[in-house]
Amino acid sequence: MKKIIKHSMWVVVLFLLIGTVQAQEGEVLPSESEYKDPKTKIWFNTYGNIRISKRLFWDAQTHFRFEESKNTPWIGQIGQVYNRHAIGYIYSKKVNFSLGGVLRVNFNTDEASEDRSVVPEFRIWHQYQFAMPLYNFMIYHRLRIEHRWTQDFPDESEYIFRNRWRYMFRAKIPLSNYKLEPKTLYVSPEAELIMQSGKAVVASPMEDLRLTATLGYILTPRLTVAAGMMYSQGQTLENGGIYKQNWTMRFHVYFSPDIRKVKNKLPAIHFED
Numbered sequence: 606m607k608k609i610i611k612h613s614m615w616v617v618v619l620f621l622l623i624g625t626v627q628a629q630e631g632e633v634l635p636s637e638s639e640y641k642d643p644k645t646k647i648w649f650n651t652y653g654n655i656r657i658s659k660r661l662f663w664d665a666q667t668h669f670r671f672e673e674s675k676n677t678p679w680i681g682q683i684g685q686v687y688n689r690h691a692i693g694y695i696y697s698k699k700v701n702f703s704l705g706g707v708l709r710v711n712f713n714t715d716e717a718s719e720d721r722s723v724v725p726e727f728r729i730w731h732q733y734q735f736a737m738p739l740y741n742f743m744i745y746h747r748l749r750i751e752h753r754w755t756q757d758f759p760d761e762s763e764y765i766f767r768n769r770w771r772y773m774f775r776a777k778i779p780l781s782n783y784k785l786e787p788k789t790l791y792v793s794p795e796a797e798l799i800m801q802s803g804k805a806v807v808a809s810p811m812e813d814l815r816l817t818a819t820l821g822y823i824l825t826p827r828l829t830v831a832a833g834m835m836y837s838q839g840q841t842l843e844n845g846g847i848y849k850q851n852w853t854m855r856f857h858v859y860f861s862p863d864i865r866k867v868k869n870k871l872p873a874i875h876f877e878d
Contacts, residue, residue: 634808634846640838643850645679646672650855654693656863664691664703675716679854686710691730703732707751713758720758727754742778743785749773767803769812777821787826793819799839808845813837817855829859 653665666689674681691705707728713720730751737744751769756762775795782789799813819833835853840846 634844637846639847641841641847641849643852644673646670646684646851646853647680648853648855650857652857652859654859654861656861656865658865660695662693662695662701664689664693664705666690672714674714682714682716683712684714685712689728689730691732693732699736699738701734703730703734705730711755715758718758721760722758724756724758724762726756728752741783741785742776742791745773745775745777747771747773747775765803765805767801767806770800770802771797773797785823787823789823791821791823793817793821793831793833795819805842809840809842810845811840813839819855819857821857827861827863829857831857831859833857 648671649669651665651667653663655663655665657663666687668685668687668689669683670685670687671680672682672684673679687707687709689705689707691703693701693703695701707726707730709726709728711724711726713722713724728751730749732747732749734748735746737746749769749771751771753767753769754764755767756764773795774797775793777785777791777793779785780790780792785791795815795817797813797815797817798811799815800810801812802810815835815837817833817835819831821829821831823829833855835855836851837853838848838850841849
């Protein structure tokens with residue numbers, strides 16, 4: 606366990622080193638950090654871990670993300686639609702890896718804009734997740750690396766390439782039972798640091814710091830529902846001295862069907878997220 610904690614600390618240090626860059630030439634930084642007014646958002650997320658063989662599973666995720674409009678908070682307009690998929694490999698009951706792609710559809714939420722209303726975004730992502738049982742709850746360490754191609758809404762905009770370096774620490778603590786089993790209410794605190802790098806990223810390496818508290822309920826061994834609140838902040842790409850802020854309500858459905866024949870099935874493992 607000490608080795609895992611030490612490893613996690615080195616991961617965070619690595620992210621900070623990756624994000625250490627010089628100020629962009631010609632960019633005017635404010636004399637002190639400036640924070641934009643927080644935006645309010647709502648995310649509806651589904652997470653599917655579908656077992657397809659002894660060691661392989663299909664990671665199927667769909668996200669619908671809404672945000673405030675000028676007159677309506679929280680769910681005033683659609684912001685993004687995610688389709689994130691991967692093939693995962695189960696190394697052990699506590700370790701798994703994934704590799705796949707993302708198609709994200711970005712909607713122009715600037716109500717005064719006359720540019721395009723929708724643009725696609727493409728990503729390749731790979732993930733490494735480690736589960737640790739501790740007393741009667743679970744701790745998860747997740748390292749996710751994304752290679753991202755994004756485009757702005759004006760017609761002449763070109764795609765820019767960025768890498769995202771993400772580390773998440775998450776706990777899952779039962780409240781209504783001693784174990785994490787069906788008919789159990791649980792709480793899940795979570796912290797995720799998202800760094801970015803690339804030619805377009807010079808003075809704004811910290812894209813997002815997300816702090817989340819979630820309440821969930823395990824309905825069956827293969828179905829869980831959850832809801833929570835997330836506060837996030839991060840540097841804007843245009844100016845590293847200006848920070849964006851968000852308050853986001855998140856609603857999740859986790860499902861894990863097993864499409865194999867009965868004789869090939871293994872006991873449940875700790876790879877849900």
